[in-house]
Amino acid sequence: MAVSVSIDPDLCVGSGDCVRLLPGAFELREDLGVSVPLPGALDAEIDLLVQAAYGCPTQAIRVVAADGTVLHESNGG
Numbered sequence: 001m002a003v004s005v006s007i008d009p010d011l012c013v014g015s016g017d018c019v020r021l022l023p024g025a026f027e028l029r030e031d032l033g034v035s036v037p038l039p040g041a042l043d044a045e046i047d048l049l050v051q052a053a054y055g056c057p058t059q060a061i062r063v064v065a066a067d068g069t070v071l072h073e074s075n076g077g
């Protein structure tokens with residue numbers, strides 16, 4: 001099942017937790033000071049994506065299933 005993953009750049013503090021958990025799905029952009037989802041996020045295990053989202057210290061990650069179900073909402077909505 002394809003998912004949609006986004007990171008609110010206003011909330012991300014660049015902690016790198018998501019990158020350590022799923023290096024194929026997230027990349028820490030040192031130049032921007034935030035993480036961004038990679039194309040590989042679409043192929044990542046949904047459970048791990050949701051785990052990364054819950055583990056984000058600022059709840060910046062939003063994960064939406066292919067059917068539109070919000071699996072994890074970010075604090076930015």
Ligand code: SF4
Binds near residue numbers: 011019056057058061
């Ligand atoms: S875990 Fe959250 S705050 Fe840390 S880099 Fe990833 S999105 Fe940003």
